[in-house]
Amino acid sequence: MSSFGTLFRVTTYGESHCKSVGCIVDGVPPNLELTEDDIQPQLTRRRPGQSKLSTPRNEKDRVEIQSGTENGLTLGSPIAMIVKNEDHRPHDYSETDLYPRPSHADWTYIQKYGTKSSSGGGRSSARETIGRVAAGAIAEKLLSKANGVEIVAFVSSIGPVSMARDASDPKFHELLNTVTREQIDATGPIRCPDETVREDMVKVIEKYRDAQDSIGGVVTCVVRNCPIGLGEPCFDKLEAKLAHAMLSLPATKGFEFGSGFLGTQIPGSKHNDPFYYDELHKRLRTTTNFSGGIQGGISNGENIYFSVAFKSAATISQEQPTATYDGKDGVLAARGRHDPSVTPRAVPIVESMTALVLADQLLIQKARESGAAIVGN
């Protein structure tokens, strides 16, 4: 289905060639200051066509709030937002339409639905993420009020070029502690905070762009000041919800949090995060953070950090030997220009999905805390 969340819930709609894309966000608390100006920045960061590293289409993507606010304040009722599609005519069919695009959703959609939209994969289009980003911007406003929650994502690898993101490395944790969205944007379209690899990343993208090819990458995200206690012990562990959210994004191939896959190689005696008493916060904290801020499925107040793998974009301009829908071998010829790496554009989308998970879990945990307070004892 097209809904996500229990108490803070977004429902999205839209594909590339319909009138508009957008969402309804249900469960936003009342009295939150909210106008289009709070939402547009992340939509703009999500937009393609921002540099020669990304696709040159210039979608305008202006969001319009339809409901749920009055005089710049939320009402507590659902907030509908729409972003008009610039060109909502069904596209002209051409010979390329005889081919399901390899590693796209074209073929599986036809298998599932028995129908094909002119935008091919339809809802698997990256354009569907507009509704998520718009909703995420509202979630972020709420979270920043909650505990000063900060969510910052960035590119940590492009193809084989990777910055260090080793959970054992104090420098990496220093970066997680301090990196800001402004710093990331100041690095230009590559959105990588590590100057030692940034240029190489750009070169990799340019190389594949010039070869009419594409290349993948990894986005890493940190959440600072996450309230303690978010997430539920069993099926709804916080990491499970985050994994669900991230793998629901187009083109993702993997998710890891804290020490991640490399953590499997670190023995327990080193991997365990010892507790100490922190005088500043007047509570226990951990001296290391291999746990990635989540223990037993529940946030522990340390930085939450995780990484998401994005595959090389399936849409490439070079010719690809493949087969038509009706099984004839052939070559899918190039059409248009395409984004050689979607990874940098995924940065605000990862942030948005993170915010949606946390806002929902925050409200659920508030209910839990209230229940405990009622019981007293």
Next chain:
Amino acid sequence: MSSFGTLFRVTTYGESHCKSVGCIVDGVPPNLELTEDDIQPQLTRRRPGQSKLSTPRNEKDRVEIQSGTENGLTLGSPIAMIVKNEDHRPHDYSETDLYPRPSHADWTYIQKYGTKSSSGGGRSSARETIGRVAAGAIAEKLLSKANGVEIVAFVSSIGPVSMARDASDPKFHELLNTVTREQIDATGPIRCPDETVREDMVKVIEKYRDAQDSIGGVVTCVVRNCPIGLGEPCFDKLEAKLAHAMLSLPATKGFEFGSGFLGTQIPGSKHNDPFYYDELHKRLRTTTNFSGGIQGGISNGENIYFSVAFKSAATISQEQPTATYDGKDGVLAARGRHDPSVTPRAVPIVESMTALVLADQLLIQKARESGAAIVGN
């Protein structure tokens, strides 16, 4: 919450020191042949104490079906299953109870609930997975009827010792095509099908066991004969559901499917899976399978395969410098003997969660197909 699934839904209960653990499985179709004998084998595979590689406690874990079957056939009504806890007395408190165990759920539970069960993390105990495995066994029976679905998981790495699981490697795909649960079990407690690394894996575990330490690993899982069309385009992509399921397991740190994290380094021109017409199946298939059997969030009929990272077990026997609940520095002393690697035991649990995801998505997709058939056109 403790429920998972929409139309095929499991709800689990229980912690280490209560009377029993178990689950209710709702949405099981009627007339399925089902007795305890269908469920016990996976529970037995899940059990600790099966070898010197795992913890020596000998839990019996006999499942009893309470409802939902009659004369060996399911009724369509909920199937409750219980497994009695051998020792359901609250444990004796000792000095070790002054310490939240590092990288356990002890501290986050107290933060979330304001209470501490004698089984520490309570629901985060590995014993909670009994209900999942019992439910998964039913899901597997349904899936095997559906399309001959086969689900086989195995250990693919222990600490630094890893078998090849490169999506570019034909030998790896050959393994995925053929490996059986019987073959895995024949490898002994290590549950790794690759004889070239198996011995080294055992040695690694023994090394950490002897050092009163622990070590993590990776479980890889393949699904063969998955029906085409499972999964939904947006938030409920099949990979998102699988990621959610896997990261909801205790001690997991990451999930990747198909080409995974390494896939980010393979350019689109190689990473895209070209189509060809398969005479045998009378439909399009792909010549490679970097996609891992899922495109646009929807299964495409190729093998689904994915890997799950399990951290080094947090419970170790050696002393750990840490702090008490009330903030005093100290050393958490050893108690009992513990599993040096939970990874091999995770194999049936990964299979079970996979089955739960697929059974639910299968029923949902059947509703979609029926809806399309109603519309006709």
Next chain:
Amino acid sequence: MSSFGTLFRVTTYGESHCKSVGCIVDGVPPNLELTEDDIQPQLTRRRPGQSKLSTPRNEKDRVEIQSGTENGLTLGSPIAMIVKNEDHRPHDYSETDLYPRPSHADWTYIQKYGTKSSSGGGRSSARETIGRVAAGAIAEKLLSKANGVEIVAFVSSIGPVSMARDASDPKFHELLNTVTREQIDATGPIRCPDETVREDMVKVIEKYRDAQDSIGGVVTCVVRNCPIGLGEPCFDKLEAKLAHAMLSLPATKGFEFGSGFLGTQIPGSKHNDPFYYDELHKRLRTTTNFSGGIQGGISNGENIYFSVAFKSAATISQEQPTATYDGKDGVLAARGRHDPSVTPRAVPIVESMTALVLADQLLIQKARESGAAIVGN
């Protein structure tokens, strides 16, 4: 929350003074012929200002499909629909705004949300039902394809004037068997099929209108050709879902199905519906239908019929002694003209909610049937 349904799900948004109202309908099967022309008729029937019996505001309520269709066919993706509000400026505040309107949502909204929208009760406005009616029109199209399902609602009482709707009465069942939406609309704005009471109903409404007062009524609804097997045995009985749907409509006070409250007075020996073999349908049917087409929570193929009580509209033009928000006694003075009876306008809304329940249960049951077919035996 603002969502309803599991596999066929509507999410609505909007209040009186925002830019638009509307909905997202998720789970609509692909390839269904669908344009605005399929949706507008029920919206037009819902519209106020259609006669001197209802409020003179002339809302245009033109629906615009935003997504989910192409070339007049559904895609399987979510269908967003919007209806622009004619006047979406926050209204001018006046002295009447000092008073929570009696038996409106004004006061409870402030208690719940701590905020007040200029449209008073905000989401409790009748205008919210536009999204439901638009979604219901799609559900009806699907249902008519499924089994020729027909849903017809009508006014069965206004104030004390009531047509016979006794489950023991063959004439009532004859009416249920045959009445059409066209016949209902041909009766004019009163929407009552019984000519013996129709005029009296109109007179009652006129009497209360002239007295600047309001009066309630009952809407009865019949579903013909409902597929057998819809509804689930326990919490999701079909009557429970219908009751939920109906009581979620503004101004409702009660729900009864089949023999209803009067049925409590009929002894079991008469109330039980005996079975007979129907040669035409080649299956068991019942000779009477006190059950209202639902037994054990599951549709049995007989007509489903139920009634919904609508209270006298809370908004009246005459002066009402009451208190201001801050507790001062006073008199809420008249403002504008108001609908003396909302009951006739509720007819298409009741039909729409019925369709939403049935479409969702139909898809769920199709999944159940498919599950049973997989198992075979």
Next chain:
Amino acid sequence: MSSFGTLFRVTTYGESHCKSVGCIVDGVPPNLELTEDDIQPQLTRRRPGQSKLSTPRNEKDRVEIQSGTENGLTLGSPIAMIVKNEDHRPHDYSETDLYPRPSHADWTYIQKYGTKSSSGGGRSSARETIGRVAAGAIAEKLLSKANGVEIVAFVSSIGPVSMARDASDPKFHELLNTVTREQIDATGPIRCPDETVREDMVKVIEKYRDAQDSIGGVVTCVVRNCPIGLGEPCFDKLEAKLAHAMLSLPATKGFEFGSGFLGTQIPGSKHNDPFYYDELHKRLRTTTNFSGGIQGGISNGENIYFSVAFKSAATISQEQPTATYDGKDGVLAARGRHDPSVTPRAVPIVESMTALVLADQLLIQKARESGAAIVGN
């Protein structure tokens, strides 16, 4: 499905002839004092065989808590409860099994599931309500802590004999203000607080019992001290949730709240509940309560009251002409003795479902209030 609730959720299992019936209650706050002694009383009140007015089977129905508590306090984890079935052998088939019992679930179950349990309707058995009552007892404990919530249900009519329950009648409201569960139980098995009709009710039941027939009735329920703000504006109005809950009970035919069906005849000028300032509670209250404590879908702090219609029990001992499963006309002969009126036994079940609705809505509203508090302004 067999689950009910969002944050406070019960999942039930079991039918008449399986090993046990029971439930899992998820979302119970931690630290609540809870033992079997808190749950048994309502189960005992639910039990059949308590008088010559009800069926003579003497089920013992002892509840056993399996999980979720320790040392008499809840842990915050799911609470599983089981009640063993005394005789869990599949019953002996006899000639009566050739007939679907009229107005039972036998036939619709076979249509839905294609299978027949030896307990006939299986999950539609009244025995399924044991899990609901056990769960409701926990919900009640929470609610009594929350705001001193009191829930009292009673029989308000049996067949044609009805006590006054007119929303215009001050005496009825006086009763709602004061009636206690103890008073109800002191009236004996009839459970009607109105002494003027009680004897006649008993006579009606005895008459139908002696005629091997059955008769229906109405249960009325009042909720006192309900927190203000429970319920959501749109689909999840508090009355919609209550209606859903009540119509999910076996044998129900209708639901009305506040003025109910009769309220449709009261003009708005009288039906509207004027506000006044209540010095005691320091807030607005209403001078009348036709609204039944819910306005705009949200509780307003006045008494919530509603009535539920229960049909005459379908199981009667006298012979019934009907047809066999395979369509042959015949007479279903008597078997055993049966409850001539299930209405009095429904009293604790209605209370339990009410508690389940309110506990869930309470936790949801606590999340809403916390969200508003976070936003501040």
